Amino acid sequence: MxxxxxxxxxxxxxxxxxxxxxxxxxxxxxxxxxxxxxxxxxxxxxxxxxxxxxxxxxxLGESDVKKTLNNDFTKNDKEFIILELREENKELKKENKSLRQELYDLKDKFMAFQGFVMLHAHKFKQDELQSLSNSLGKDKTLLEHGFVAVKKNGYKSSNVLFEN
Missing domain, CATH: 1.10.260.40 (lambda repressor-like DNA-binding domains)
Structure with a gap:
């Protein structure tokens, strides 16, 4: 060759x-x-x-790179790609908006639970609270099952968990 x-x-x-x-x-x-x-x-x-x-x-046989980046696509290809990227951008914005709303909803739920905990923490036995609090550190699946950790009065020993 x-x-x-x-x-x-x-x-x-x-x-x-x-x-x-x-x-x-x-x-x-x-x-x-x-x-x-x-x-x-x-x-x-x-x-x-x-x-x-x-x-x-x-x-000239000096490289394995066949195409240049600037000229890989025809004008129609570039226009099509731009349209596709704009459409994808719209979808991502919708998804972002949805996720942001979900985050705000979760934040509101957390604030409500935190308020509930502060009002009703005296009803729980201290050893039950400590046991649940310790479980959170050992078993991350508690979070996956809808439990929320809350600090009361800034003390680690009074963490509590509530089910959604």
Whole structure:
């Protein structure tokens, strides 16, 4: 394989014959053939394929990176991608709004439970409170089952758990 083999690969990916490519660029078919066989390098051919999105390094056999980032997509592709990203952004904003509302609801529930605990903490036996409080540190599944930990009066020993 010659060092300019990728020129013919790119041309074939564009579904063009040597003649069609030569006509598109404004050079002879012989120049296209000579470049593809590695006899000489046509800078016009190279520049034309770069404009089509192929990397110069790949065309010259110096890299495995075929496409450049700036020219990978046609104008229609770019417009489609922009529309898709805008739609996805709208969906994410809706989801974010929903999650934010869920967070506010949970915060309100927590505040209500905290108030309940402060009003009714005297009804629980201290050893039951301590046992539940200790369980929270050992078993995270209590949180998954809807239990909430609350500090009363800023003392760790008076943590309590309530079921939602």
């Amino acid at each position: 010659n060092q300019y083999f990728n020129f013919s690969v790119a041309r074939k990916e564009l579904n063009l014959s040597q003649e069609e490519m030569a006509e598109e660029i404004g050079i002879s078919r012989v120049t296209i053939g000579n470049t593809e066989r590695g006899k000489n390098l046509s800078h016009q051919y190279l520049n034309h394929l770069e404009k089509k999105g192929y990397s110069k390094e790949w065309l």
